[in-house]
Amino acid sequence: MAGAYDDRDGKIWMDGKLVEWRDANVHILSHALHYASSVFEGERCYSGKIFKSHEHSLRLIExxxxxxMESPYSADEIDAAKEAVLAANGFTDAYVRAVMWRGSGEDMGVSARRNPVRMAIAAWEWGSYYGDAKWQGAKLDIAKWKRPSPETIPTAAKAAGLYMICTMSKHAAEAKGCSDALFMDWEGFVAEATGANIFFVKDGEIHTPLADRFLNGITRQTIIQMLKDKGLTVHERRIKPEEMADFSECWLTGTAAEVTPVGQIGDYMFQxxxxxxxIAEDYEKLVRA
Structure with missing residues (x-):
């Protein structure tokens, strides 16, 4: 499948039923478009099975x-809808995007309690998020924006509005020939990339930022458990930017990123x-098991 995302053949699940891809539209006065009242999940289907589908559905509702916003559907109903989308499009390996938002209704201001909560699920075939960097090692810029304090945003939500600085930072990174950008948090500690969590290696032990001020990714949690099962020590802690000079390896994790090696962040180099x-090979085996 190729071309613009609004002009493709296929089916999208929308508000409880499958509709033609090109007919899956919303009104221009949808609250989410104006006030960012939207949450979403990104998932991958491998060999006909969505990895940790139910966990993603539960996180969407949360x-x-x-x-x-109160979800109009249960996690089980969302799971079933995702399966229906894959079946309708004939996909066995695909990326799945579930999105929930406040639609158009009687309210068109900041408050929107009278507007319905709507939901859609689409799926498409999508390869490596970082292209050749998946094997060669991605190059990351250091973003000028900071991840904000948990006192200012709901950091545990996968909310569309929280990705505004991610888009801006990724555009700036790509303009410099980088694949992505690394954020620091508002206190100056290492946080995450624009759509992925980050891990480092030093003397055979793993270090990763403590995920209490940004989204604790489902892939991140999976990888941490896999590392512990292999007998490796994992330190979840605050990491100062200058510590990157002492780390030998680095990688990103996420549904889209999977496990992507990092070769460079700013002036810091990694093997x-x-x-x-x-861990990349082990993760690949796990998701296709």
């Missing part, structure tokens, strides 16, 4: 709750070493 390669 993200909506954190934005003061695509054995720990990174092994």
């Amino acid at each position: 993200s909506a709750r954190l934005l003061d 695509v070493g054995n720990v990174t390669r092994e």
